Amino acid sequence: MQYEFSVNGQITRMSSHPLRRLLDILREDLGLTGTKEGCGEGECGACSLLLDGKLVNSCMIPALQLPGTSVLTIEGLGTPDDPDMLQRAFVEEGAVQCGFCTPGMVMASRFLLQKDPHPSRSDIRRALSGNLCRCTGYEKIFSAVERAAREGYGEIADLSTTGSPSSEVVFEDHEKDLFFIPDGLEKALEVLGQKGREITLLAGGTDIMPSLRNKQILPARVMDISRIGELKGIILDGKRIRIGSCVDNATLAGDPLVLDKLPSLAEAARSSGAMTLQNRATIGGNIMTASPAADMPPVLMSLDADLTFCSSSGERNINFSELFTGYRQTSRNAGEILRSIDVPVPAPGTVQSFYKRGSRAALTISRVSLACSALPGNNGIIRNVRIAAGSMAPTTQLLSGVMAFLEGKTLSFEVIEEAARIASSEVNPRKTPGYRKEVTGNLLRKFLLNLQEQDQKGGHQDVEIS
Ligand SMILES: Cc1cc2nc3c(=O)[nH]c(=O)nc-3n(C[C@H](O)[C@H](O)[C@H](O)COP(=O)(O)OP(=O)(O)OC[C@H]3O[C@@H](n4cnc5c(N)ncnc54)[C@H](O)[C@@H]3O)c2cc1C
Ligand code: FES
Numbered sequence: 001m002q003y004e005f006s007v008n009g010q011i012t013r014m015s016s017h018p019l020r021r022l023l024d025i026l027r028e029d030l031g032l033t034g035t036k037e038g039c040g041e042g043e044c045g046a047c048s049l050l051l052d053g054k055l056v057n058s059c060m061i062p063a064l065q066l067p068g069t070s071v072l073t074i075e076g077l078g079t080p081d082d083p084d085m086l087q088r089a090f091v092e093e094g095a096v097q098c099g100f101c102t103p104g105m106v107m108a109s110r111f112l113l114q115k116d117p118h119p120s121r122s123d124i125r126r127a128l129s130g131n132l133c134r135c136t137g138y139e140k141i142f143s144a145v146e147r148a149a150r151e152g153y154g155e156i157a158d159l160s161t162t163g164s165p166s167s168e169v170v171f172e173d174h175e176k177d178l179f180f181i182p183d184g185l186e187k188a189l190e191v192l193g194q195k196g197r198e199i200t201l202l203a204g205g206t207d208i209m210p211s212l213r214n215k216q217i218l219p220a221r222v223m224d225i226s227r228i229g230e231l232k233g234i235i236l237d238g239k240r241i242r243i244g245s246c247v248d249n250a251t252l253a254g255d256p257l258v259l260d261k262l263p264s265l266a267e268a269a270r271s272s273g274a275m276t277l278q279n280r281a282t283i284g285g286n287i288m289t290a291s292p293a294a295d296m297p298p299v300l301m302s303l304d305a306d307l308t309f310c311s312s313s314g315e316r317n318i319n320f321s322e323l324f325t326g327y328r329q330t331s332r333n334a335g336e337i338l339r340s341i342d343v344p345v346p347a348p349g350t351v352q353s354f355y356k357r358g359s360r361a362a363l364t365i366s367r368v369s370l371a372c373s374a375l376p377g378n379n380g381i382i383r384n385v386r387i388a389a390g391s392m393a394p395t396t397q398l399l400s401g402v403m404a405f406l407e408g409k410t411l412s413f414e415v416i417e418e419a420a421r422i423a424s425s426e427v428n429p430r431k432t433p434g435y436r437k438e439v440t441g442n443l444l445r446k447f448l449l450n451l452q453e454q455d456q457k458g459g460h461q462d463v464e465i466s
């Protein structure tokens, strides 16, 4: 495909395979070798740069998503002879040894400082949590960011993106029937109506791109849906909150309506991968991947969400519980796009929690996850109890046994212990069953104890993740 995009302020015309990674385009085609490749699958942050002002991993971005965009790489900040203030701070604080992680660290730091010119150390720690360094140690890196912040980098760095590249694309003849960038939902549905399931929909690409690399296969046909306006936005529609399928995790995690009414969803988005991932990963992609370890499905099941699919023949609504038909399988029909996720506004006072446990404390894939929602009433009686577990079965599991047990009960020590026991026995994980069953029971106990405490205090907001 032929297209143009802006690289460090220069409009650049390129000819690339539509699935060629931005990382390779920069390093191999444009000779910009400052951006490094570590893991190649979104884990290390060595390839981080800014795409339209947002921090992303360039190993996860295919050329198909580049037309009309602006890219800022480490070479766009300063030169070895004339480094910018942030680059100089890294050198002066001794935050560089082998230097392999440094470009990614600097770009992640720039993204932080452009959003928050004076971050706390814990903000810095969190912002750089997706960038791995194997030799310097993080303290000097954090000090370098603090130094740049003190010197006013966030205020004086030129944060404007220059140039306005055209988003026009010319596909090669052999690509015309294989790759699609529709300019709106209607066009996308028209193409899907003709090709159906043969087309792989590409949203944030954070599941698709690593799977291409690992399996070394190319999907037959690919359609980029990430720019379709109708699939974005979060609105209050009567008694429901409608979330577009292409809303990314960073947007979800910071949206005032979501934070206020669906805090467990905001927390699940905030805990899903590093900032580079959150800026790309969409809620629709997370659901449609249909992984039992995905974080959104248990939360959406606990919130009793509905899904709206659309196709050239109209819209179809289903309850979330009707989506998964087996391991990584869904009831989506050929020619359909998941358009939105529709969540009923919880009754005032509803308490929500999302708990996630994995093999490490931060940025982990769930080995156990539990999403809970309940409405405490008078005298500690709880109603509207909904509990869903992830990573326990081939599909997300609604724990209907423990829900029925708890509905209308007054929370007491005995009730909480019995509920934890029922939850443990209700899940049947294939791997490490002893550990996962026990943790499920413990997490439910934790939710119920919090609920009891909140109720005694008269407050009703509880979201916790660790
Ligand atoms: C390093 C790393 C860490 C991760 N950490 C987490 C984590 O902590 N928790 C977690 O849950 N996930 C995690 N993931 C997985 C991934 O980031 C999420 O599942 C993400 O939300 C997928 O969204 P996407 O937009 O990138 O999907 P894509 O890769 O674009 O698509 C995924 C699938 O969904 C389909 N699809 C996308 N949108 C639609 C639509 N609107 N209609 C129909 N089908 C659609 C695609 O065709 C594809 O089959 C991680 C991934 C990586 C690489
Ligand atoms: S190379 Fe590791 S995240 Fe891209």
Ligand code: FES
Residues within 6 Å of the ligand: 095, 096, 097, 098, 099, 100, 101, 102, 132, 133, 134, 135, 136
């Ligand atoms: S400086 Fe060597 S990996 Fe960070």
